[in-house]
Amino acid sequence: MEESVATVRWGSAGRHRAPVLDGLVVAVFCHYESRSGQPLLHEHALISVKVRRPDGQWGNL
Secondary structure (H helix, E strand, C coil), rough: CCCCCCEEEHHHHHEEEEECCCCCCEEEEEECCCCCCCCEEEEEEEEECCCEECCCCCCEC
């Protein structure tokens, strides 16, 4: 995803775009049951929407 999809955008209406240089920040955690308490092994992945722009500032994915 980092190499083929992820871009950082900035400016009015996200007019400027560039590839993500420093990579994405992702956290993955396991759940062992469903909301109803039944066994259901599954994982969640959270991806930060903040990434570094080429000028060193922070921007949005």
